[in-house]
């Protein structure tokens with residue numbers, strides 16, 4: 001295989017949670033936004049928007065919502081927002097008042113488009129030796145985001161992405177063996193995950209998470225059990241916020 005630099009950098013991915021106090025060049029920001037904008041988009045509809053957050057007070061609030069202090073110090077922060085509002089307004093301004101962009105299909109188109117745009121930005125940033133961090137924690141309080149960013153009906157925040165010059169080099173976090181995740185033509189059931197994941201679990205025990213460098217690594221099963229036992233009430237309320245934003249996600253007429 002060709003010695004492709006970008007692939008090497010993608011295989012070298014690790015989330016970066018601490019950054020140098022150094023802003024990104026305007027030129028780099030522009031390139032990263034262009035990269036997201038150039039990505040594939042369902043039906044060509046581009047049903048998402050990006051909100052750059054450079055107001056320190058808003059960054060503070062995002063860190064508080066995500067309950068992660070390091071968020072406030074990330075030099076470049078973008079909030080990804082599912083956006084059917086813009087296309088509805090475009091229709092309205094062209095005389096079409098009977099609109100249907102509140103559908104579940106459009107919501108999921110916007111959701112997947114936004115994630116594809118975000119990951120394009122991540123790959124672009126990593127190609128430039130920048131660090132990146134997804135911050136799903138902002139969804140602890142989606143209504144607070146809606147209020148803070150004046151998000152209109154038919155929009156929904158889904159994820160924040162942080163980018164900057166890394167101040168740390170964490171270890172690469174071990175991932176599950178591909179054989180457990182890649183199937184050919186049909187799903188393969190694994191009857192003995194205890195055995196199949198043994199070396200992966202061992203590798204994770206040796207992984208040092210720089211958020212808690214003195215604690216022993218946590219294996220996958222322990223992490224999964226913890227997740228399984230925790231219920232985040234605010235996260236569970238997301239569906240009702242999506243509906244309150246005007247998306248008719250139970251729409252039975254909807255087609256996929």
Ligand SMILES: Cc1cc2nc3c(=O)[nH]c(=O)nc-3n(C[C@H](O)[C@H](O)[C@H](O)COP(=O)(O)O)c2cc1C
Nearest residue numbers: 013014015017066068134135136137138159172173
């Ligand atoms: C959708 C999504 C949301 C995430 N949210 C957070 C977050 O709120 N805070 C955080 O520190 N890391 C977050 N992460 C990063 C993951 O914890 C990280 O990708 C995972 O542990 C694997 O580590 P790695 O990225 O270093 O390979 C998120 C990742 C994804 C894909």
